[in-house]
Amino acid sequence: MIAALVFLLLAIGNQQVAPIFAKHCVRCHNHELDDGGISFENFDTLRRVVVPGKPDDSALMRAVRWDGDIRMPPGKKLSAREISAIRKWILQGAR
């Protein structure tokens, strides 16, 4: 968890969203998930689900909003505040 947070802070450089992904996503979406899924430890895989500047076109955004079939994290939706932080991060270019 701490290692994941440090990694994400360096990779994303966004202090609002890195802890959200570290806390709620990395335990499943990590390098051990090697079946073509997305990993928060490998940004190349994330490019498939994030369209920089366009949260509404981003599969990641739909997943955390529980808009479609894929609802993330499973079982417990993120808070409105966390979801809006992710939206803002994508709007600002997802860097």
Ligand code: HEC
């Ligand atoms: C309990 C494990 C678990 C957690 C926690 C979890 N996920 Fe997932 N996620 C999965 C699995 C398994 C799949 C693939 C299965 C499916 O398609 O439903 C998936 C699929 C996805 C997809 C679709 C990937 C694609 O290739 O289209 C996205 C986006 C996603 N997750 C984002 C997230 C985000 C963001 C978080 C944290 C807020 C998160 N997930 C937390 C297990 C998890």
